[in-house]
Amino acid sequence: MTKPVILTGDRTTGPLHIGHFAGSLRNRLRFQDSHEQFLLLADTQALTDNAHDPDKVRRSVIEVALDYLAIGIDPAKTTICLQSGLPALAELSMLYLNFVTVSRLERNPTIKDEIRARGFGRDIPAGFLCYPAAQAGDITAFKATVVPVGEDQTALIEQTNEIVRRINATAGKTILPEAQAVIPQFGRLPGVDGKAKMSKSSGNAIALSASPEAISAAVKAMFTDPTHLRIEDPGQVEGNVVFACLDAFDEDPATLEEMKAQYQRGGLGDGRIKRRLDDILQALIGPIRTRRAELAEDHAYVLDVIRSGTEKARSRTEVTKREVVEGLGLFVL
Structure with a gap:
């Protein structure tokens, strides 16, 4: 056919x-x-x-x-x-x-x-x-x-x-x-800064060739919820760039939903969700970056x-x- x-x-x-x-x-x-x-x-x-x-x-x-x-x-x-x-x-x-x-x-x-x-x-x-x-x-x-x-x-x-x-x-x-x-x-x-879509021209993106250090720095700088000042404070998932990226890349949706619920009622800090996203992106981009470097030599x-x-x-x-x-x-x- x-x-x-x-x-x-x-x-x-x-x-x-x-x-x-x-x-x-x-x-x-x-x-x-x-x-x-x-x-x-x-x-x-x-x-x-x-x-x-x-x-x-x-x-x-x-x-x-x-x-x-x-x-x-x-x-x-x-x-x-x-x-x-x-x-x-x-x-x-x-x-x-x-x-x-x-x-x-x-x-x-x-x-x-x-x-x-x-x-x-x-x-x-x-x-x-x-x-x-x-x-x-x-x-x-x-x-x-x-x-x-x-x-x-x-x-x-x-x-x-x-x-x-x-x-x-x-x-x-x-x-x-x-x-x-x-x-x-x-x-x-959304872009890392939360202000617009992720874009090459806006400088708010994480490249598929990004170094481990660049990935970690971008994740740490990601916009979350400005009213979520303390771990025990309830936080917003909507508009939170970290959760938007986790929605796209986290392959454990059940655990992710639990994290969202905990974040919304309070008791989950930004540091923990950022560490999870950092680990996921490092695992995703690492092999791509390595293969890309090999291809660039040919x-x-x-x-x-x-x-x-x-x-x-x-x-x-x-x-x-x-x-x-x-x-x-x-x-x-």
Whole structure:
């Protein structure tokens, strides 16, 4: 039987962190056995708000690829490919921009929120505003029917499907499939400081390559409950970053629930829950860090994985582009 096609990936803006692992990476390990999975190193997308520092985007291609391989992504099962090495994606995006209006792009709630968060005002990079069409190009080029996204990004998948329906209607036949958004069990982790989501750019994340000392320091600094001043004081679990991380990574839910109940009624200190989380993260990140360091010594292998995956993806996406061009009745050489 043909496996369903799944497309996912990450912007190449720096090494990945435990928030990525909780929200997407460990699911990708499972998907690579049940789906035909393509993992996109989204360097072109990273430029939409990093055009001032393209060198960071270039360097991060290897960093993200190392993280993929270090957690156990198998290039024999999952195709790791470079977005800028797939011209069909950009060509499809340009075609799709003729099937969507500026006002529709501006109304996309995901884009509106990101514009507000970045403080663009009206100085919005055109590439950023047009991201929904670019994502539609990415998804449809692989004919992906499954796209894992955060709950705040489902509007992007719906806009992709709007474009798909317009393309198919114009062609008078079904060329492209619609995609289904899959929401991970765990959403985005809060940052260490508790002020925002865990993010590379905000400096409030724990990298998958973090040293033992860096992990311990980050856990000790984690936001808990500012009103929980003494061990005997009742504490709040909601909004507590330590418990949010324990929810994501603790493999003993029964004990965790007991700890939550004790914390809420009083009698459990922040030090104890932080020590538990520190032990869990050390055990999780240690093997990843070791494997990553080994892979970093074999630069040629990592480049070969990216090149061979991109060549495979290029063949796949060029076929789709030709089908769309022919379906729309455009001139084909």
